[in-house]
Amino acid sequence: MGELRYIGETELQRDLDNLKAVLAGTTVAGAFLPANTPGTIEHWMANEYYKSDEAFLFAITEAMREEYKAIVDDGFLLQIDDPDLPDGWACLPDITLSDYRKYASMRIDALNHALRDIPPEQIRLHVCWGSFHGPHHDDIPLKDIIDLIFGVRAGSYSIEASNPCHEHEWRVFEEVKLPEGATLIPGVVGHCTDFIEHPDLVAERLVRYANLVGRENVLAGTDCGLGTGLDTPRSAGPNSKRSPKAPAAPPRYCGERPSLLQPGGCYAPHGPCNSHNCPGGMRKHSGSFFGLALLRSSGS
Numbered sequence: 001m002g003e004l005r006y007i008g009e010t011e012l013q014r015d016l017d018n019l020k021a022v023l024a025g026t027t028v029a030g031a032f033l034p035a036n037t038p039g040t041i042e043h044w045m046a047n048e049y050y051k052s053d054e055a056f057l058f059a060i061t062e063a064m065r066e067e068y069k070a071i072v073d074d075g076f077l078l079q080i081d082d083p084d085l086p087d088g089w090a091c092l093p094d095i096t097l098s099d100y101r102k103y104a105s106m107r108i109d110a111l112n113h114a115l116r117d118i119p120p121e122q123i124r125l126h127v128c129w130g131s132f133h134g135p136h137h138d139d140i141p142l143k144d145i146i147d148l149i150f151g152v153r154a155g156s157y158s159i160e161a162s163n164p165c166h167e168h169e170w171r172v173f174e175e176v177k178l179p180e181g182a183t184l185i186p187g188v189v190g191h192c193t194d195f196i197e198h199p200d201l202v203a204e205r206l207v208r209y210a211n212l213v214g215r216e217n218v219l220a221g222t223d224c225g226l227g228t229g230l231d232t233p234r235s236a237g238p239n240s241k242r243s244p245k246a247p248a249a250p251p252r253y254c255g256e257r258p259s260l261l262q263p264g265g266c267y268a269p270h271g272p273c274n275s276h277n278c279p280g281g282m283r284k285h286s287g288s289f290f291g292l293a294l295l296r297s298s299g300s
């Protein structure tokens with residue numbers, strides 16, 4: 001056993017090259033590549049070398065920093081996928097809320113340490129409760145962690161907001177303010193159903209947020225990709241052959257900013273959350289998974 005180091009350079013470069021190839025010849029407002037958080041990766045790896053959880057966590061952090069910087073250096077927005085922040089709660093069934101907040105705070109400190117050289121406007125944080133299909137009855141409420149979420153030094157925050165366990169939490173923003181200059185990306189299209197939500201419903205969700213945080217501060221997002229846990233292909237847009245009568249696009253209630261839902265738009269769903277308790281999470285591998293898979297001990 002030895003110190004952790006990042007060995008995913010080749011696979012990361014392949015992901016970056018693939019994304020550039022897809023974007024070639026298209027006009028987009030921007031594009032992102034996801035990467036996992038140290039806290040999420042920690043769920044998947046056993047510490048058999050470091051003397052403390054904190055030392056292990058920060059070793060992961062230093063290794064993943066290389067991936068974070070490479071994505072930004074290549075001109076892409078870095079999307080930090082952080083199902084761990086809320087989902088760690090389900091891993092620790094006996095922990096108190098107070099202790100959980102300390103647990104999560106350390107993971108956020110580690111993440112911020114890894115992001116220290118990247119401007120916040122080049123960082124988007126994606127937070128979800130895991131895209132696995134299950135009851136989600138023990139999900140930690142958004143109100144209990146929203147300040148921690150906003151403690152991550154990102155320029156935009158993508159948060160699940162349209163599935164049956166979390167749609168009601170738009171009211172959190174009746175009292176909570178966005179960080180100065182930040183953009184909120186509520187998931188206004190769910191990932192948990194084969195139904196294609198009606199555009200008026202999507203618009204209603206979006207307008208709720210626009211009314212609370214200001215329309216200039218909202219960008220439409222998806223809960224956790226589109227249908228990442230479904231057994232049948234989910235229609236991801238009106239161009240799908242499965243939905244020939246789908247509307248061209250949801251109404252633009254929030255000004256002229258590009259919508260995540262815009263046909264041919266620039267933002268792809270990040271793929272599955274590789275949540276520790278996600279039965280379908282490993283079915284497909286997103287780019288963010290490689291950071292996890294390719295962290296190896298340098299010794300033997």
Ligand SMILES: [Zn+2]
Pocket residue numbers: 083126127128129130131223224225272273
């Ligand atoms: Zn997610």
